Amino acid sequence: MKASLIKASLMKASSLSGLWLSLCLAVFGVTALSGCSQTASKDHLYQQLGSTVGIEKIVDALLVEIENDPQIVHHFRDTDIARFRKLLIEQLCELSGGPCKYTGVSMQESHTGFKITQADFDNLVRHLMKVMTEQNISIAAQNQLLGLLAPMYGDVVYR
């Protein structure tokens, strides 16, 4: 009797952990699939950011954040801010699927020599998140843009 009880509880335990594993695997599967839906919905991101006017607002607010951040503002000491603003708007517009063409140089080229650290990069990401939240950009659209920008990390830091 006791042995069968133990056996039953063990079976229950193993089937439960199987369920848990398949839940985890299902989540992995969802990730793989959503890679496809992400590209499909890319066209809408530009609109979700508020088109060119919205992107200009985001960039202007971001410039204010940068100006007030002693951690990163020194990187912009010799920067032509008007040109930087224009290029960043172009870049976010193009990246989000808008009708723009980024006319600047590559990320790697434009950041070489600045010795941008991970902390600098982290700060800029936090500023962007704050600014987008203040502009009422949806969490999904924020995440989508961050996901498009994140791969630039390797071209930007420690160059």
Add this chain to the structure above:
Amino acid sequence: MKRLICALVGLMLSLPAAAGSKVIATGGSTSIEGAAGGGIVPWAVINGYASSGQWSVNSFTSRVGVDDFTLQNFGIGASYNNQWEVSLTRQKFNLDTIGGDLQQDVLGLKYHIAGELLYTSLPQISVGLQYKKHRNSGLPLAVGAQNDSGTDVYLAASKVYFGAVAGRNLLLNATIRATKANQIGLLGFGGANHNNYQYMFESSAAVLLRPDLAVGIEFRQKPNNLAFADEEHWRDIFVGWFINQNFSVVGGYVDLGSIAGLAQQQGYYLALEATF
């Protein structure tokens, strides 16, 4: 517990918010053994918000209450450069229905080897160790453990996938742990069934409903070393709220299986953390 909450609230009001540069929630919570992670699984993330060239300190307390046992943890930790993490944790395990209690100390060390949680396609990968020692060896040896101290070594990989679940970010973590521990060491190390290191798989998945709000599940495979009682795998579901860069709170439901012959140990998990 109440005293600790009061102390945390006091800290919240009195200390300046001197936090690091990392994005909210990317330091994780603090797991029951003191390593940054979920509730029962250490992740590859480094505790706190210290990014490159920065350091941070953290303190935490957590409590697991299941049918016949209560586990209370409290500890302190520090991190540097988003690369090194060190932690010291005391675990107090109350055998509520059997009677008695025991205490175990855990010294944890973690080193971030490669990858960046948010930014690289390679997951963030860290290696860690946990040296565990009982303050009184009576109980673990009485239940048949070979030793009252032991060291776990683990390799963890963590990655955030932007917008992966209905536009929400998804964190996945997988950890491989080499261990001799019985019930994470609370019942000593090694036993009549096994007295060698075995590899155990641990995993967490969490969806960030907002950048500061996570819901997730965890699984922790366990060895079965002791002859006197079967040990089963652990699992939990949790909600974590990262109030700001200084405070987080995590609540969950845990299923710890059978412990010391008492089956179906289920109950709550609660963790509070302060980071500076």
